[in-house]
Amino acid sequence: MTRRIWQTLLAALLLAFAAGAVALHPKDFRDAEEEARYRAIARELRCVMCQNQSLSDSPAGVADDMRQQVLVLIREGKSDAEIKAWFQARYGDFILYRPQVKPVTWALWFGPVLLLLAGAGVLVAIVRRQRATAPAQPPPDDSQEW
Structure with missing residues (x-):
């Protein structure tokens, strides 16, 4: 019985590390300005799965997809307001930590x-x-x- 618990804990730990490995790293950004803008936007958006964590803090897989989308929209030249509006149109007002x-x-x-x-x-x-x-x-x- 104890062995099964340890195996489950080890599997959970490995999954947590695997989820963190998908997150964006500083080498994924073109410059420091892009990284700072990305991090600011990710702090203002809420994870749709966790709901009590910002996009930048969430370990959920869907948050990784959302973070990638933030970076894509930044590189498309969208403003911060346009990026928030894009997410708001898909997920509603709840996605914003500070809704209008x-x-x-x-x-x-x-x-x-x-x-x-x-x-x-x-x-x-x-x-x-x-x-x-x-x-x-x-x-x-x-x-x-x-």
């Missing part, structure tokens, strides 16, 4: 603040209700000396 503020994305932008305000309102209401229903404390008895 529009009615469809209001929940993404304002939802957390509204939830925080609602929670604070509930907390204030609970505290006020407890104060109103709490029995009055008798005044301290000062007649006794120690």
Whole structure:
């Protein structure tokens, strides 16, 4: 049984290294400017498989394909906005870490603040209700000396 666990762990480790081997390396770029632009765009796009990682951080195979597409679009002369729009057209607003503020994305932008305000309102209401229903404390008895 223990041997099977070690074999599974070794296989998982090898797969992780193989996934990292497909990622782009500095030698894949024409110059430092192209690499810097590529890395900036990859940090602003979300992996469609991992969903909580940027394209630059994701080890998923689909992220490798997406990173290659970013490089292809850069080499085609597309602007950063055009590249983001290309991905947004295929994957929706969720692909962007900072989507545009529009009615469809209001929940993404304002939802957390509204939830925080609602929670604070509930907390204030609970505290006020407890104060109103709490029995009055008798005044301290000062007649006794120690």
